[in-house]
Amino acid sequence: MADLAGLGAYIARDVGAHANAGEHARVALAAAAAAGDIAIGAHTIARMAGHKIELRQPAEALALLDAAQRQANHLLTPGDRANQACIRAWAHAQMGAADEMHRAIDSAEDAFVTAPSIPSAAWAAQHVTEAELYSLTGAAYVDLARRDSSHAQVAIDRLTRAIELRRESVARNRVLDQISLAQALVRGAEPGEAGRVALRALTDRVGIASRRLDNRFNELAAELRPHRRQDTSVMEFLEQRQVVRSEASGL
Structure with a gap:
């Protein structure tokens, strides 16, 4: 149920129905809680954080990522950690916090190195690929380059x-x-x-x-x-x- 509601949230987000996307995400969270599935609950929160990045609400994205870590830090795979660190980096980039962004990218890359040793769940697999690592961090550098064009080349290389x-x-x-x-x-x-x-x-x-x-x-x-x-x-x-x-x- 949580996985299906999460898919509904993604579809609503893709068609621009942002309020509906939020409602579907909350249903997914409730279903995960009812099933006692902490891991998929944390995954849903991370997807909500990604939505906040799209809406250019980085502070809310960071708050959601903090909540995901508090809820399921002991259950997160290296791939999960890498993906969440990428989103965290993008949020910091939108806020113009270059040092924090670089630290988050370092954390993402360190986690990704060990990701193959502990496979992620099927519903998370698409978010922990090497392509996604370069995509999210490249997009973060694009946002940083809005303030300082010297970051553009790194964005170009990563994307x-x-x-x-x-x-x-x-x-x-x-x-x-x-x-x-x-x-x-x-x-x-x-x-x-x-x-x-x-x-x-x-x-x-x-x-x-x-x-x-x-x-x-x-x-x-x-x-x-x-x-x-x-x-x-x-x-x-x-x-x-x-x-x-x-x-x-x-x-």
């Missing part, structure tokens, strides 16, 4: 690695990584390459319905628009994005 590691079956996450990579390239003063990555993301997104992706593409378009005269790929992305939006709205 490029995440995309290389992504399996074809996780197309949605691959597109999210491509969008993050394009944003890192903008901050690294490489608008032409950002435009080319954005175009690949648009192509790879075909057939995936997701309000979350829509919102991320809108953010990327806003960041690329000031560079539209610097490279033809940027203008091409903006034009293709507008076509996609028009087709989606039936205009």
Whole structure:
């Protein structure tokens, strides 16, 4: 029951129904508590923290991660610890706390080294891959680069690695990584390459319905628009994005 409610929370989040996502997550927590399953309860709290990162509410994300550790610290696998440390790093990045972010990334990488020795539960496995490690930490560096562009290259390197590691079956996450990579390239003063990555993301997104992706593409378009005269790929992305939006709205 908890696992199914957690899936419902993810689906609601993906379609932009954030209030419903929160309700499903609370149902998942209640089901985990009723079953006495502390581990899946902590996993659900970590997923809620990830949702808070999407909503750019880092303080709430950190509070949730602290709660997950208090509840199930003795039950967390190294993979669980790595994933939660990645989310913690991203929260610190959104707050501009570079030192805390670096410490959290170090913790994530240390935990990940030992993760293969203690397998995670099936419902957690997708969150403890090497691709996810590079994806989340790369996205954290993107947010840090919003304040200091010197962090852009690390973001570019990590997100490029995440995309290389992504399996074809996780197309949605691959597109999210491509969008993050394009944003890192903008901050690294490489608008032409950002435009080319954005175009690949648009192509790879075909057939995936997701309000979350829509919102991320809108953010990327806003960041690329000031560079539209610097490279033809940027203008091409903006034009293709507008076509996609028009087709989606039936205009």
